[in-house]
Amino acid sequence: MRAAVLGANDGIVSTAGLVVGVAGATGDRSALLTSGLAGLLAGSMSMAAGEYVSVSTQRDSEKAALAVERRELREEPEAELEELTTLLTERGLTRDIAREAAVQLTERDALRAHARVELGIDPDALANPWHAAGASFLAFTAGALLPLLAMVLPPADVRLAVTVGSVLAALVITGWWSARLGAARPGTAILRNTGGGALAMAVTYAAGSLLGAVGA
Secondary structure, eight states: OHHHHHHHHHHHHHHHHHHHHHHHHOOOHHHHHHHHHHHHHHHHHHHHHHHHHHHHHHHHHHHHHHHHHHHHHHHOHHHHHHHHHHHHHHTTOOHHHHHHHHHHHHHHHHHHHHIIIIIOOOTTSOOOHHHHHHHHHHHHHHHHHHHHHHHHSSOTTTHHHHHHHHHHHHHHHHHHHHHHHTTOOHHHHHHHHHHHHHHHHHHHHHHHHHHHHHHO
8 A cells, every 4th residue: 555655656746747847848738748648658667667676576585585494494494493482582482482382383384484483474475576566557657647637638827737736735645645654744744745746846847948948
């Protein structure tokens, strides 16, 4: 959920900055639509590809760690049992109870026990890079559609105001939601989110206006 909120937030800010910047240079609706769609597709594909690579790397690391643990359990079972006992002791169990728990966990499923206690990995729930890539693609696209539609649908004389207003409202929501997910103060997150988005739009609009004036 947090990744989806952050992905949508990235889509909102990056696409808003793009279309507002283009709007500073030209009021042509087709140019705004083309640039917005290009930014949406480039951003969503970039997010998906980056998430796929990142999660694939994480998954490879987890599988490699599990392979090492599987080999150690096969070659040094007593040492691994002692290691598990020590880890459980460090979590607050007495030595005797930790030993008993380690024996029972090992008898039930040694690899799963070591994976969860020692590595912090659930071997039955390894990260799926395709799921992560798809979620990032959809989240970014959903966020990017807001500033794109807000820019190309309204009449020319109000499209900039509608875009800025809708983007800031959306950033308030994503800032509040991300703070809630992280159990942080919503006020600070909202100010940070809206401030960053407003700054991005102001900078790109000024750049677009300057380029448009030079081109004219």
